[in-house]
Amino acid sequence: METSTVNGEGLARRTARSVPAAARANGTGAEAPLRIAQVAPLYEAVPPGAYGGTERVVATLCDGLVAQGHDVTLFAPETSSTEARLEAFEKPLRERFDAHEMASVAPHLHLEMMAELAARAGDFDVIHSHLDLLALPFTRLIATPTVLTLHGRLDLDFVRQLLPRYGSVPLVSISDDQRRAVADLDLTWAATVHNGLDLQHYRDVPHDSDGYLGFVGRIAHEKGPLTAIEVSRRTGVPLRLAAKVDPTDVAYYQEEVAPQMGSHVRFVGEITEDEKPTFYACARATLFPSDWPEPFGLVMIESLAAGTPVIALRRGSVPEVIEDGVTGFICDDVDEMVEAVGRIDEIDPEACRRGAARFNAERMCQGYVDVYRSLLPGSAGGSPLPAPRQALGQQLSPSTGEN
Structure with missing residues (x-):
């Protein structure tokens, strides 16, 4: 370098x-x-x-x-x-x-x-x-x-x-x-x-669920940590929050999230890249309760690469990443997320890994x-720029198939 x-x-x-x-x-x-x-x-x-x-x-x-x-x-x-x-x-x-x-x-x-x-x-x-x-x-x-x-x-x-x-x-x-x-x-x-x-280092870790639900990301209102806590409480499955608290979100964490944490919730804080594969692979499922139009969500493909299904709200890019009933469950509300936790055994870990392969480097x-x-000037097609307002769905990164 x-x-x-x-x-x-x-x-x-x-x-x-x-x-x-x-x-x-x-x-x-x-x-x-x-x-x-x-x-x-x-x-x-x-x-x-x-x-x-x-x-x-x-x-x-x-x-x-x-x-x-x-x-x-x-x-x-x-x-x-x-x-x-x-x-x-x-x-x-x-x-x-x-x-x-x-x-x-x-x-x-x-x-x-x-x-x-x-x-x-x-x-x-x-x-x-x-x-x-x-x-x-x-x-x-x-x-x-x-x-x-x-x-x-x-x-x-x-x-x-x-x-x-x-x-x-x-x-x-x-x-x-x-x-x-x-x-x-x-x-x-x-x-x-x-x-x-x-994602190879995620695939190298054996998928061996330890029975907890995982949440990875930021402690922020739009990321849905309170929803994850509710799903854990209603299902009786322990929750581990591997999350970062930015300076702008300290008050939210202290005043709204922390008071809702009971014995079923373990806050493990921000985890490193080396720790992530094992964290995902040992989770029963990864919760992705983002309640905003998330443009992508790397958490989802990380979890899938470790063989762990994702339970997500139907927001933003989720339907482009998760195949409902195959690599996880796409839900419309908290009630459906609670129900999905009981169906996790329907998901094949290898199907999750195949789903992650669509998003390789x-x-x-x-x-x-x-x-x-x-x-570039003189590029094939005769025009250096695409037409304005190109239709949704035109992708230069394929969204199906395996590497």
Whole structure:
């Protein structure tokens, strides 16, 4: 890994390694490698030590693209670890910022990073941002094709106000459902590319249910921890909460969640990547009671890879990830989730593992490479950009089949 550090005392500049022109435009008919800039949020290291969904996806994508032979530069926090070249900015913000600083200082630092990238845009064939809306203004300053993956929710008023101002910017959704909140807006959707992970270390752990229900994620209202506690109480099956409490959610945890924990609930806190496979594999089922339009939900594919079925509310991307009655149960309310706990033995652990195989790293990487090439001048099809408001369901990441 080659690293250059950038901090608040001055933005370091260095020239990205160039792929020789002969290799980029050879006459063999083989597609030439690309020079790709990946821009990650500064909140967590890439990959994160524990919680951090977007950062794990970016880490998987960078390593996968390098393995394919592409020249990848990752703009990310300085403690990141990657097979790509690392342009390091700041220390992970979650380690040192309180809630006020996250809202006031963090956006400025992200804009500072984008300004550095804009000055070097000519070093790359494609720029791929994972900063959601923060990167949008820079697309007007950068001649290099730039694509944004939207990792967050799109059903918020300020999102609906801002996105149409940049209607020609190529966007990638991480599920078809994510687009529904803005389906009436004139936007340019390049593709839906489902998130993917390297899940082999999950498959290597034998599935051996220890009889508890698992909950993995954040302690936040929209994630549904109170629903998980209720399901555990009504079924009599113990619950283990492997969850992180962000500074903004401390009051919610202390005032609403903690008082509901009885002897049937064990709060184990945030678990590391090394601890996750065993946690999932030893669970009777993983509860996914998110009560908001979750754009994807890595918890679901992690659980499936460990052979553990998922019991989820019918929200957001859940129907795109879980096959009802095969890899888990999709429920419309708490009563159905309680009933589903009694049906867990109907689910074959190997069917769960096969379901997870649909969301592997290779498919995600290939989906994004197809997007990158579609943006290059002279790309096949005659147009560097897809048509605005591309129909839901068009995916460059297949959603069926096995690796």
